[in-house]
Amino acid sequence: MTAPKKPPRDPAQRTNAPKALGVSLGRLTRPIMKQRGVALAEIINRWSEIAGPLLVKETQPEKMVYASGAGHAATLEIAVSPSFALELQHLSPLIIEKINGHFGFRAVEKLRLKQTPIHRPESQTQAGRSSRPLTTEEQAKLEDLLTGVEDRDLRQVLESLGRSLFGASR
Known part of the structure; x- marks a missing residue:
């Protein structure tokens, strides 16, 4: 014997009512x-x-x-x-x-x-960083890399990054 089939659900009787996202x-x-x-x-x-x-x-x-x-x-x-x-x-x-x-x-x-x-x-301490100025060659290379960067804020951030990569600080 097989179990009797359930009648199809009425879509109006949803059990999945909307819930808060949380x-x-x-x-x-x-x-x-x-x-x-x-x-x-x-x-x-x-x-x-x-x-x-x-x-x-x-x-x-x-x-x-x-x-x-x-x-x-x-x-x-x-x-x-x-x-x-x-x-x-x-x-x-x-x-x-x-x-x-x-x-x-x-x-x-x-x-x-x-x-x-x-x-x-x-690398995380200020004392561990060198405070030497950029050499003329390093400064020229950094300026060359920053050519075309017109946004002033972006240029300052990139220049700071370049100085830290060369091992110098502002």
Whole structure:
């Protein structure tokens, strides 16, 4: 015996009523967010933009820990210089808000502070950069490369980049 067939559904009796986008957003973004290393890499690469100049000197994001069942919200572990740890603890809600605002979703739920001396690679410190002026040859080459760049702001940025590549500063 076969089971009786159900009558076709009446389109007027939809069970999929419209829902707010936020209800479906987690389900839609979950496959993308499974690549969780992307968020940490973005935080590390953009830390100076997210945190600001004061925090960059005293902190360094290190890793993100995801609790099972927590969706894509994580705990961000930040190395912080011991002299700045208490202040950073008070700033934690603001930092979390800035990080999540950068991503446009709740990427970080809380911060875990790890007190340790902050060591920056020479490429990230101002002291590691040479402050020598460009040689005449380097200046001529840079000017040649910038020929045709009419936008003043773009030209300044490219000139600064060129100077840093040649190992000189303004």
